[in-house]
Amino acid sequence: MKATLVCTLFSLLVLAAVFSTSQAAAASDCEDPNAFYNTCGSACPPSCQKKQTGCIDVCVPSCACKADYIFDEDTEKCVEKTSC
Structure with a gap:
């Protein structure tokens, strides 16, 4: 149970980081x-x-x-x- 929660939180953190990076890259194209x-x-x-x-x-x-x-x-x- 605890391992599943940790894996889920880690996955969400990775997804948030990837999304944030892709948004910054898109915004840098003026x-x-x-x-x-x-x-x-x-x-x-x-x-x-x-x-x-x-x-x-x-x-x-x-x-x-x-x-x-x-x-x-x-x-x-x-x-x-x-x-x-």
Whole structure:
């Protein structure tokens, strides 16, 4: 009985780890050529529509715009900052 419980818990742990790894790998593929995958990005990145104001300092794995680019919520792409 105890061995079955341990095996079940171990199996669930392995499945969770595999799922987590596959999700991270899928998320690291940023479709926008002007973006890169950032394992510790901003929880509230600036955009053309919302300039960055006070934000909690929390790491969020996500795609982020490269230097001199900013996210445009209308096109859902990173554009040059001067294009806003």
